[in-house]
Amino acid sequence: MSEAFRDGLRESALYDRRTIHEIQRAAREGIYDIRGFGAKRKVPHFDDLLFLGASVSRYPLEGYRERCDTNVTLGTRFARKPLELRIPITIAGMSFGALSAPAKEALGRGASAAGTSTTTGDGGMTPEERGHSDILVYQLLPSRYGMNPDDLRRADAIEVVVGQGAKPGGGGMLLGHKISDRVAEMRSLPKGIDQRSACRHPDWTGPDDLEIKIGELREITDWEKPIFIKVGATRTYYDVQLAVKAGADVIVLDGMQGGTAATQDVFIEHVGIPTMPAVVQAVKALEEMGMHRKVQLIVSGGIRTGADVAKALALGADAASIGVAALIALGDNSPELADEYAKIDSAPGFYDDWQAGLDPAGISTQDDELAARFDPVVGGRRLANYLSVLTLETQTLARACGKSHVHNLEPEDLVALTIEASAMTGLPLAGCDFAFTPESLAAAIARANGRQG
Amino acid sequence: MTTTAGAVETVDLAATPLRDLNQRLHDQAKAADPIGHWQVLNPSGAHALACGLDAPIDVEIMGHAGYYCAGMNKLATVTVHGNAGVGLAENIMSGVVRVTGSASQAAGATGRGGLVVVEGDASARCGISLKGADIVVQGSVGHMSAFMAQTGRMVVLGDTGDALGDSIYEARIYVRGSVKSLGADCIKKELGDEHRDEIAGLLAAAGVDGIDPGEFRRYGSERKLYTFHVDNAGSY
Numbered sequence: 001m002s003e004a005f006r007d008g009l010r011e012s013a014l015y016d017r018r019t020i021h022e023i024q025r026a027a028r029e030g031i032y033d034i035r036g037f038g039a040k041r042k043v044p045h046f047d048d049l050l051f052l053g054a055s056v057s058r059y060p061l062e063g064y065r066e067r068c069d070t071n072v073t074l075g076t077r078f079a080r081k082p083l084e085l086r087i088p089i090t091i092a093g094m095s096f097g098a099l100s101a102p103a104k105e106a107l108g109r110g111a112s113a114a115g116t117s118t119t120t121g122d123g124g125m126t127p128e129e130r131g132h133s134d135i136l137v138y139q140l141l142p143s144r145y146g147m148n149p150d151d152l153r154r155a156d157a158i159e160v161v162v163g164q165g166a167k168p169g170g171g172g173m174l175l176g177h178k179i180s181d182r183v184a185e186m187r188s189l190p191k192g193i194d195q196r197s198a199c200r201h202p203d204w205t206g207p208d209d210l211e212i213k214i215g216e217l218r219e220i221t222d223w224e225k226p227i228f229i230k231v232g233a234t235r236t237y238y239d240v241q242l243a244v245k246a247g248a249d250v251i252v253l254d255g256m257q258g259g260t261a262a263t264q265d266v267f268i269e270h271v272g273i274p275t276m277p278a279v280v281q282a283v284k285a286l287e288e289m290g291m292h293r294k295v296q297l298i299v300s301g302g303i304r305t306g307a308d309v310a311k312a313l314a315l316g317a318d319a320a321s322i323g324v325a326a327l328i329a330l331g332d333n334s335p336e337l338a339d340e341y342a343k344i345d346s347a348p349g350f351y352d353d354w355q356a357g358l359d360p361a362g363i364s365t366q367d368d369e370l371a372a373r374f375d376p377v378v379g380g381r382r383l384a385n386y387l388s389v390l391t392l393e394t395q396t397l398a399r400a401c402g403k404s405h406v407h408n409l410e411p412e413d414l415v416a417l418t419i420e421a422s423a424m425t426g427l428p429l430a431g432c433d434f435a436f437t438p439e440s441l442a443a444a445i446a447r448a449n450g451r452q453g
Numbered sequence: 454m455t456t457t458a459g460a461v462e463t464v465d466l467a468a469t470p471l472r473d474l475n476q477r478l479h480d481q482a483k484a485a486d487p488i489g490h491w492q493v494l495n496p497s498g499a500h501a502l503a504c505g506l507d508a509p510i511d512v513e514i515m516g517h518a519g520y521y522c523a524g525m526n527k528l529a530t531v532t533v534h535g536n537a538g539v540g541l542a543e544n545i546m547s548g549v550v551r552v553t554g555s556a557s558q559a560a561g562a563t564g565r566g567g568l569v570v571v572e573g574d575a576s577a578r579c580g581i582s583l584k585g586a587d588i589v590v591q592g593s594v595g596h597m598s599a600f601m602a603q604t605g606r607m608v609v610l611g612d613t614g615d616a617l618g619d620s621i622y623e624a625r626i627y628v629r630g631s632v633k634s635l636g637a638d639c640i641k642k643e644l645g646d647e648h649r650d651e652i653a654g655l656l657a658a659a660g661v662d663g664i665d666p667g668e669f670r671r672y673g674s675e676r677k678l679y680t681f682h683v684d685n686a687g688s689y
Contacts (some may be wrong), residue, residue, distance in 0.1 A: 024501035030683030031681055031686075080505050143582070144563040144584070147563065148544070149507065150504050176679075186602075188584040190679065192680040194680045194681050202578065202581040202582045203543045203559040203562045203581075204539070211522075216520070216521040218502065219472070219475045220504050222476060222479060
């Protein structure tokens with residue numbers, strides 16, 4: 001704005017430069033803006049929460065000495081072979097097609113080094129991915145691209161994808177320039193078409209059907225595999241209860257900040273609710289059913305730091321999951337590529353055209369030349385480092401709160417920094433003993449009325 | 454309860470849990486001397502019957518089946534002597550799945566190989582998202598059949614409901630009766646000799662005799678929606 005004042009110009013808050021540019025682009029091209037990344041608008045998030053830490057009234061653990069465990073077991077409800085992860089951070093589903101084969105390999109390498117799982121996406125399972133992922137979750141999506149019983153049995157868990165945070169109610173999208181020969185073959189599609197996959201599953205339509213579908217998946221895999229249900233955060237309380245009723249071992253909850261490889265901008269920014277209030281709704285639903293910790297909860301959508309992980313766990317999640325942050329760790333949006341980004345009208349820190357297949361980092365592309373720039377060994381190491389930092393940060397916060405396991409973090413360790421966050425989480429506002437929830441407001445009014453009386 | 458009469462292994466679901474049946478059928482994939490012929494008594498509409506098979510065995514289901522019968526079938530021949538529920542032979546990879554009665558919604562959904570034969574009618578979304586399998590329906594199919602069908606072939610001897618082949622890719626549809634309406638980007642195409650041969654082959658594989666392949670019409674993609682163009686926005 002300072003530039004505008006200097007020139008004697010005034011920018012409209014309503015029609016800011018980005019909005020004007022988008023109107024002009026829409027008028028020129030006649031198609032909605034499609035992009036990757038997640039929501040870019042500011043929404044209430046874990047930054048609006050703070051840990052209290054220990055003091056006189058609470059006893060901390062020694063930061064570098066005392067044990068603070070991070071392991072998590074997923075799929076204890078029905079599966080004969082639950083997943084045992086060393087850290088409570090998983091890699092979210094991202095497809096081969098959206099990502100290059102070396103990028104998928106790097107995700108597997110990094111996750112395996114850290115002792116956690118990675119996840120396929122809307123394009124089937126590649127040998128590179130299976131080969132480099134010690135623990136691999138296989139997604140069953142509406143498109144069923146590449147779906148087959150052999151990969152189902154090769155997987156360590158199955159994730160029934162109902163929706164994702166970037167586009168709850170929307171289907172997959174992969175534009176023509178990323179439908180290479182290999183992608184086309186895996187998806188049984190003509191090469192080079194714009195692939196718009198279905199938003200609904202082809203063979204079930206509601207929670208009762210879903211329960212039967214899960215029964216089939218269990219029968220096909222002889223009840224070995226944990227079955228996850230992934231939902232985008234919308235009517236989370238009800239969705240979680242229905243997912244439990246349908247027989248989920250694990251629920252994956254993806255808030256609106258969750259990433260995507262290609263989705264309409266209007267969808268990314270305007271559908272779904274933020275991760276933070278969604279976690280609270282999910283935990284409430286599980287607790288009311290007596291299923292909290294029996295059905296595990298994985299939370300994704302804007303997990304960037306160990307603080308985000310720790311706050312999700314303190315609100316009741318069993319694990320957090322990363323997608324966008326994992327790609328950044330691999331090398332996406334690297335300043336080293338500034339010149340390359342400039343050639344495609346972007347810049348480090350802004351690049352979100354993951355749908356375009358022109359990624360100079362070789363991550364979100366199917367161009368062999370670009371993909372060859374990406375070293376999966378180096379990328380895997382970067383991801384492992386990043387996961388290690390997330391874990392260390394999570395432990396640091398847990399120890400500060402006196403917890404010998406990160407799962408011992410609890411809502412009582414947190415306060416809200418804003419009235420919004422307090423209202424969404426039911427946590428007291430920092431420095432107060434008061435949460436901005438309907439119940440506490442009603443109680444306060446009743447107390448005030450009592451004093452007046 | 455299981456009995457063996459001659460070379461046929463008979464499993465009575467009135468006395469045997471479904472899990473036991475499916476586990477035994479799955480075990481045939483690794484068995485040194487697999488049992489080649491199975492009969493399932495009293496299926497009583499059970500779901501997930503004979504799903505995930507992976508061996509060249511014959512399984513006869515002596516009654517009605519529920520959802521996802523013979524789901525993801527590989528190699529096996531599964532015959533339902535009755536009707537089948539939703540998702541018959543969904544994602545079939547190979548082998549043959551036959552229903553002597555009618556099938557509910559999404560029969561053969563996403564099938565990638567093999568053959569599905571419905572001797573009666575199939576309900577809505579038959580062959581939805583088809584990925585290479587063949588489907589022969591001797592009766593009629595419901596609305597939105599072959600929706601987003603990618604590849605594979607569907608032969609309908611009777612009529613179809615609304616929006617046949619909506620958003621179809623490269624699958625081929627052959628219909629002998631009437632088509633209530635076509636879905637977006639699905640058009641009638643010329644029936645050439647190679648298509649008549651294809652129909653004859655599919656009818657023979659399905660065990661359907663006495664039908665002239667020339668009586669069918671062919672439907673497929675107009676390919677106008679393969680890449681977005683603003684002038685086609687109304688079709689999306």
